[in-house]
Amino acid sequence: MSDQHPPIDLRKDGDQNPHRRSTTPHPAGYGTTSAGPANALAVVALCLGLAAFLLNWLPFLGLLLGAAGVAVSVVALRRAGRLGRKGMSIAAVVLSGVGTLGALVSTAVWVAVGPQVTDAFRDGFRDGFNSTAPSRAQPVTPGDDAGAASGSSSGAVVLVVGEDIQPGVHTAPPGEYGLCSWSRLSAAPADPAFPDSDLELSSAAAIDGPAVVEVLATDYGLRSSGCGDWSPVDTTKTSPVQSIGPGQHLVGVEVEPGLWQATGPTGECAWMTSSTTTQEDEYTGIQTGVAAAVVDLQPTDEVFSTYGCGEWTKVPQPLTMQPAPADGVVLTGDNLVGRTIAPGTYVSTASEGDIGCYWQKFSDARMQDHTVNGLHKGQHVVEVEATDVVFASSEDCGGWVPADTTPDLENTIGDGDWLVGIDIAPGTYTSNGDAPSDGSCRGEAFSDATHRYESVTGQGHDMESFTVEPGDHLMTLDGCGTYTRTA
Structure with a gap:
């Protein structure tokens, strides 16, 4: 191609041009963020997500904050790129999603019950107390009745280690609202509903599925909100399954290491892994997908958490192509080359949104080494090579058909x-x-x-x-x- 001006090598533009095609690999998970509009937008999204997460018990207001957080974080994700510099945006998606779910439930309960539950909502829908929990103004001490290993499916309790819960790995089903959150505490909180973050050793949440955590003898207690009863897990007994749903799962006990794929989710699908059962470390991987998602669980992974992805199934080895969709359209999301997409040249069926379709090719199933990507409006034409392992694309691509x-x-x-x-x-x-x-x-x-x-x-x-x-x-x-x- 020639033009009337001296050619400009766009690869020298650096990250100032959000539309350029990069050949520089970006690490998966919580990568670093660079200065610029994408990072600023991610900060706004994270603030909205935190507000939605903390205030989801407020009817209507929590819903508005959650919806705004999801919208802004998705835009920030797309501008930051699918794997590079997107850790803050991903955190915003997770917080906003949890906040939106909680706000939906609290709003529905408010509409249905009205003034009868005013006091309960004032104390917080998601982090409120049940009738057996101490007063919000009363500190929790080892002598208090914290529910005796009950997760308090409708409120928040603190289970004291050695009295209410023993050291070890425990699991709990979701409570009546489908959301179970927990945090390991280093000391007794003055307010179990809103403990000081300095007391939290680690924390997580499970949506529509079981929660898993290891409680240490040195922990003061386990704060449990919206969870069913906590039960100890014998990690020496393995019961591997071939399919799992949402929630937190123990790798090597319930879930075998290897390739797993989720197909058919609607909307955002998020997953994450942790290398310890106490989950004090940062998540080592988190991705979003639309119609398909892929994860390569390693023997060093201990906990696999997922929501919004539907059912995950273990991918048999060696890879074999699945039957092609009836309409011939390869779905967006993460596609395993040789299983859900065959090598060849493909054309996107759409390119919507503010910045258009975004795609990436990876040389590993962990999706830490991307070889090339593309981002622009209009149709995309991409050759998927036999040496590619994963071909991933955003929702705005619509789908992919052979050229x-x-x-x-x-x-x-x-x-x-x-x-x-x-x-x-x-x-x-x-x-x-x-x-x-x-x-x-x-x-x-x-x-x-x-x-x-x-x-x-x-x-x-x-x-x-x-x-x-x-x-x-x-x-x-x-x-x-x-x-x-x-x-």
């Missing part, structure tokens, strides 16, 4: 990927003068559809015109308006 090799040439083109000889013919294309004035237009030509660095044959920025050479295979335009073939 049609029947020529259907366009004379006027805009943003998107265009196959030379199929979508467009070689020649010179001239701008119609409708490019945005922000100078964000970029164009790239490739010798194939892998989008790898070494396949780039030409680049340009803010082109008045460009030439597609006969040897080019793919042309990409992003933020450029429209061009018409003039020669």
